[in-house]
Amino acid sequence: MKTFTVKFDTVDNAASFVKAIEDFHSHFDLIYGKYVVDAQSLLGVMTMNLREAVDLRIMERDGEMERIMAAIAPYIAA
Template sequence: MKTVQVYLNSIQKVNSFSHELEQFDNDFDLVSGRYIVDAKSVMGIFSLDLNEPTTLNIHATDSEMGPILEAIKPYIVSEDPK
């Protein structure tokens, strides 16, 4: 698992972010405070506070991580060095 901070501050960003994740079979969790939602769910994303960056947990192997990070690169504001 890898953790990154993403910033989804507009409707367009939420829609395109969710669409990018749909191309992968992996699980993605968005965490905001005590809430955790499926990052592929547009409705779930909109239930979170999007005024601040949100934590994205990517459940993938090391070999799958490269294409995923490349696809979501425009939304990432910081990465966990792990």
């Protein structure tokens, strides 16, 4: 399991994030305070406060981490 901080500048940016991770077999959660949503669910992501950075927890399956890192790189908070 790995955790990263991600930030979405716009709704379109959040939607493109979901699109980038939707085909992976790994499990992704977005965590903001006490709230946890499925990061592969556009509806779930849209319920988050998109103005704030949130934690992305990845439970890797099938050795996908290298491809996942390439897919999420634009969304990782600096």
